[in-house]
Amino acid sequence: MPISDPGFYLIAVPAVIFLGVSKGGFGSGADFVSMAILALVLPPGQALGLLIPLLLLMDLANLRAYWGKWDSRIVRVLLVGAVPGVALGVLVYRIVDDDAVRVLIGAIAVLFVLWRVALESGWIRPPRAALPEGVGVVAGLVSGFASFISHGGGPAATAYLFSLRLEKTTFQATTVLAFWVVNILKLAGYVYLGLMSVDLLVTDLILMPFALFGIWLGIKAHRLLPDVVFFRVAYVLLLIAGGKLIWDGMT
Template sequence: MLVLDWWFFAVAGPAVVFAGISKGGFGSGAAFAAASMLALVVEPGLALGVMLPLLMLIDLSTLRPYWGKWGLREAMLLILGGLPGVVLGALLYRVASPDLFRLLIGGVSIGFVIWQVSLARGWIAVGRKPMSDRVGLVAGVASGFTSFISHAGGPPSAVFLLGRGLDKTRFQATTVLVFWIINIAKFVPYAYLGMFTLETAKANLVLAPFALLGAWLGVRAHAAVPERLFFGITYVALTLTGIKLIWDGLT
């Protein structure tokens, strides 16, 4: 049961602002943590149900600033993989182990950052070819699946987009487009699984301004942050997200 008391909003308000900033400015990699924070005060399934309409609102409010700036090929690869990933998540939601996938995605996220840092520092020397289209499709399936079961689709897509060498705005705009589509695709199966209630709708109405504020702050932060610092923040967010996913998976 969802109780809309002061404790819920004390946790939910900052969590939703954080999700807006992450999705609006820094590739959404850590936005899933908002659902984890909400799970401290409500049942996890309801936490997912509360967050999805808010994430969709953030997606919608950030589409205009990034419209047409995305890498279309990369976006299409992630979407083509992401939609079957959503279907797979819906089919396996009742039986899949979210913890197993948290461990896998967390491990891949941290491993990718270590690999990129090693290349940049010259600790290893290999040809730096962009990740293939096939990797994009696999990353899309992983993004759609993990997004469905825990709103944690950001890390797999971030690994692929960083591996394609996109500049910061193309990276961000591509992420916005991809998760706008994926989150729309999640809505009907979420409703079928009973994740939306009258209480979650009331919570969404109260929390909507927090979502819009976070998105506004994120877009402005994106414009103000230099590209090198942006990718530094992205790698840090990817590392922290990976650690959090592994921690959640183990505990």
């Protein structure tokens, strides 16, 4: 049976739409707002398992919209690191409990906001020259691990991609392809850990139309809405949800 609590859908539907908007229009930088919110009302493992089929669906929709516009060399660099990063995530998840995962998710959320604020305030300046591929591999490693634990692998990859000064659409297409592959690897890991279930898949079918609507809305917003407006909303949501998860995990 799918999740039947109406209160769950009051939280899940906006979270899934926001996830679609982020995936469809603004790269992978704020995808995990949805994960942080869902982890407030579900056990972290259940939230991870619930979102991965929707992420893969959104990836497919995005691949069509951005087909062939990515930089294949950069995708390969990120994946060289992301594969062992996902494997590390599987290992860590096996040895920690739900409260530790809540703290990890909350910490990633808060650190992401602090990094973006520092970047936009000029306290941290992007490198003037493109970072070497070795840094991209490390960014892929961090992204793969963080993505497995929290669906929040965007920041490390984004930091590397920023240094390459990519055109906006190339940046978006590159993240879409890279994280599509990462999400396939994550799905295999979640199945191995027993985080997937028939009940969650049926719940995904209920949420699927909202995911697709979010993708459509994100593609439109990509052309019309300044990034700064979207991310300001994301910052507020991440600080609230991340702080609550850290509190819940520690208490």
